[in-house]
Amino acid sequence: MTAAPAAPTRAPSARLARISGVVAPLTGLVLVLVLAAVTTPQFYSLEVARLVMFQIGLIGIAALGQTLVLLVGGIDLSISGVMALTSVVLATYSAGSDSRLLVGVVLAVLAGLAVGLVNAGLVVLRNVPPFVATFASFVLIQGVIIAWTRGAPSGNIPDALGWLGGGRIWEIPVPLVVFAVLALVAGIALGRTTAGRRVYSTGLNREAARMSGIRTGIVIASCYILSSLAGVLAGLINSSFIGFVDAALVRSLDLDSIAAAVIGGIALTGGKGRISQTVLGVVLLAALLTWLIQLGAGGGAQLVVSGGVILLAVFLQNRGLGLLSPRARTTRATPRKGKQ
Amino acid sequence: MTNTAFRRARSRRILAAAVGFATLVAVAGCSAEQEGAGSGGGGGTGAAEDCINAEEAQATYEESWSSVAEAFGLSELTPVEEEVCEVDPETWAAEPKQGDAYRIAFAAQGPTNSWGVLSEEAFNYHAEELGVDVLYAAANGDATQQVDNIQQLASQDPDAMVVVPMGEGIAGQVQAAVSQGIPVVLCSGILPESSQAVSTVTRQxxxxxxxxxxxxxxxxxxxxxxxxxxxxxxxxxxxxxxxxxxxxxxxxxxxxxxxxxxxxxxxxxxxxxxxxxxxxxxxxxxxxxxxxxxxxxxxxxxxxxxxxxxxxxxxxxxxxxxxxxxxxxxxxxxTFPPEMSSTCLDTAMDLLNGEPVLNKVYIDSPSFTNEEGEQYVREDCDGGLLVPTSAPEDLLVELGMCQA
Missing domain, CATH: 3.40.50.2300 (Response regulator)
Known part of the structure; x- marks a missing residue:
């Protein structure tokens, strides 16, 4: 009966860990909102609120895909590549014609699916480190786009898709609504279903998960594929936002999606974190980025802050805010299996 | 750890987090003020001590300013001070180093966007017209890559080199190529005088x-x-x-x-x-x-x-x-016309042929306001095209930038 005494100790420590994970990004969010109120009072206007909501939608969709991959211990650096590919495929096929929109979207989804399969194949079948595999995919996609378009990607996105990037439902930007629905579905799937538990088990200890009968390869592959599909959706939103192919489409969405997930508390080592934490991280990052633009900060400053916030989040993940007792922290450091 | 010690440790961690965040905010603020403040100035190649044909050269320079002033209806547009001279035509005149045709190295930006594509296609098109062999290297927009490209091209001992500069970091390699006896023409960009490029062809x-x-x-x-x-x-x-x-x-x-x-x-x-x-x-x-x-x-x-x-x-x-x-x-x-690359090639060829060349060739390209906009729009062409373009129509069609 050695396990019995551990249970009461673990429960409060787990609760404290959970609170600690939420307190840090929440504190950051409050800090940003307070600083914004002091430095840029116009931050609290409907127009800026809409901008923040749009950013939450766009970054959030990519961050959901990224969260799935992080939970199985991977990372996806090809999301912005998939976004660019989506834009080029859709514009090239449809040539701006509404009648060709549906097939164009299907082709973009197939292209994204192909990238997801390549990533999954490299990581699962060939054991290529996820960082290398997905970065190689990103470079490959860039090369394909340059070769295919002779370096001059251009063309219009069908007007019929305009609602996705520019539409509003009761003043709420459509991308935010899409993100909210997807976050809800992902949260339920991860927290309440067998598939979700398999994702956590695989991320915590792949070997143990495999020995307990989970087909970890399929679990990991599914996460990469879903991440690429999230990239396709983000690509559709971004291209419909501007209405044509943006040749300078270099949005740092890879970094943003990783930053959002990590800030929220998703562990880079896999197996730990909830969708609600990603949502919190996304809200914090979107508010921070919008505030920086309001402040007049340049692109460099925005990258510095994004990178710095990731570092800070990782630091706090490892050390916490001191909410746990040393004993509880030791307990928390012990790998837990199954329920998260 | 005692409770007091633990509290101290916790305070330290919270302080560290706060300091970290404050640093980030400070960096953002500073960056907002400082980004881009470091550059500016520079430009062009070294002016000769004895400026050859200074008056005529200066008049050519000022022409590009007056044409824009006229197009925008500006009563006042004073050219910034710039000394433009002729390069001594004897210095770089030479026969082809190999065979009958000149070999011109082209350290290009690379086809990373429609500007880059048209820049190098216009260069190649004109090279074919002139019967010149082109040694080509693409930097893909990266100055570090271009450093390597220039070294590689220089090692092939071309008669002249045209460089689309990707950043000031390549100045040393340009200087090395010039020291090696290769006349270098900068194209669609500028470098510090230390690069010792023979001529710079660009829109100012x-x-x-x-x-x-x-x-x-x-x-x-x-x-x-x-x-x-x-x-x-x-x-x-x-x-x-x-x-x-x-x-x-x-x-x-x-x-x-x-x-x-x-x-x-x-x-x-x-x-x-x-x-x-x-x-x-x-x-x-x-x-x-x-x-x-x-x-x-x-x-x-x-x-x-x-x-x-x-x-x-x-x-x-x-x-x-x-x-x-x-x-x-x-x-x-x-416009900052990509097809100015053909003028860059002409400049390099003029140097080799002993023709008079300016050390700074400032391209004069069309400027206009909304009142004339309608006449320049090209519905038959790609959205990325800079208009009006002087690139040959058959080249634009071949590149898929315009319809036949």
Whole structure:
């Protein structure tokens, strides 16, 4: 009966860990909102609120895909590549014609699916480190786009898709609504279903998960594929936002999606974190980025802050805010299996 | 650990987190002020101690300013001080080093965007017309890659080299190539005098930045709030133009530059930035933009917000003209023509043939306002095309940029 005494100790420590994970990004969010109120009072206007909501939608969709991959211990650096590919495929096929929109979207989804399969194949079948595999995919996609378009990607996105990037439902930007629905579905799937538990088990200890009968390869592959599909959706939103192919489409969405997930508390080592934490991280990052633009900060400053916030989040993940007792922290450091 | 010690440790961690966050905010603030402040100035190659044919050379330089002033209807547009001279024609005149045809190395930007594609295709097209062999290397927009490219090209001992500079970091390699006896012509960009390039062929950044700012000042009657939308922080193409604009606006005490933002030359980023401008500066009177793509994002943001678009500037991208066709948007546009690469080749050939060449060849390309915009829009061509273009029509069709 050695396990019995551990249970009461673990429960409060787990609760404290959970609170600690939420307190840090929440504190950051409050800090940003307070600083914004002091430095840029116009931050609290409907127009800026809409901008923040749009950013939450766009970054959030990519961050959901990224969260799935992080939970199985991977990372996806090809999301912005998939976004660019989506834009080029859709514009090239449809040539701006509404009648060709549906097939164009299907082709973009197939292209994204192909990238997801390549990533999954490299990581699962060939054991290529996820960082290398997905970065190689990103470079490959860039090369394909340059070769295919002779370096001059251009063309219009069908007007019929305009609602996705520019539409509003009761003043709420459509991308935010899409993100909210997807976050809800992902949260339920991860927290309440067998598939979700398999994702956590695989991320915590792949070997143990495999020995307990989970087909970890399929679990990991599914996460990469879903991440690429999230990239396709983000690509559709971004291209419909501007209405044509943006040749300078270099949005740092890879970094943003990783930053959002990590800030929220998703562990880079896999197996730990909830969708609600990603949502919190996304809200914090979107508010921070919008505030920086309001402040007049340049692109460099925005990258510095994004990178710095990731570092800070990782630091706090490892050390916490001191909410746990040393004993509880030791307990928390012990790998837990199954329920998260 | 005792409770006191633990509390101290916790305080330290919280302090560390707070200090970390405060540092980030401070860095952001400083960066906002300092980004891009480091560049500016420079430009062009070294002026000879005895400026050859100075008067005629200077007149050619000033011509490019007066044509823009005329196009924008500016009563005053004073050229920035620049000494333009002729290169001694005897210095670089030479027969082909190998065979009968000259071999010209072309250290290109690479086909990373429509500008880059047209730049090198126009170069190759003209090289074929002249019967010149081209040694080609693409930097893909990366200065580090270009350092290697220039070394590789120089090792093949070409008769001359044309370089589209990707950054000041390549100045040392250009200098090494010149020391090796290869005349280097800089194309569509500038480097510090230390590069010792023989001639620089480009559209003058100062001219574009100043002319756009003067046009805005004239539109506003010398008073109002202006936003500056530059391209990429730290990139010379963007920074020189921005610096020229800032210097011009400083001459007008009643013009206030309320914010400076970077659009990454992306309409998507520009649109997001413009949406923020609308929220933060509802009384904005004009927007100085160095790019047509940036201007497209601005126009979309204002139109979607149901607001009149403030007077705006940028380069003449076909997409911008298509987007503003039939609207009452007031704009002033000019071009940084990619096909100037053929002039770069001509300059290199003139050097080898002992013809007179200027040390700074400032390209004069069309500039126009919204009043003439309709006549330049090309509905048969790609949105990324800079208009009007002097590139051959058959080349544009071959590249798929225009319909036959």
């Amino acid at each position: 950044y100062d001219l574009l930045g100043t002319a756009y700012a003067e046009w805005i000042a004239q539109e506003l009657g010398g008073e109002g709030q202006v936003a500056i939308l530059s391209g990429l922080a730290g990139v010379p193409t963007a920074e020189y133009q921005k610096a020229a604009a800032e210097a011009t606006f400083e001459k007008y005490p009643d013009i206030e530059v309320v914010t400076t933002q970077y659009t990454e030359w992306s309409p998507t980023v520009a649109k997001t930035v413009a949406q923020n401008l609308i929220a933060s500066y509802p009384d904005l009177d004009a927007i100085w933009s160095d790019s047509g793509y940036g201007a497209i994002g601005v126009v979309q943001a204002y139109q979607e917000a149901g607001l009149p678009v403030p007077p705006i500037t940028g380069d003449a991208v076909n997409d911008f003209l298509l987007a503003t066709q039939g609207t009452d948007v007031r704009y002033a546009l000019s």
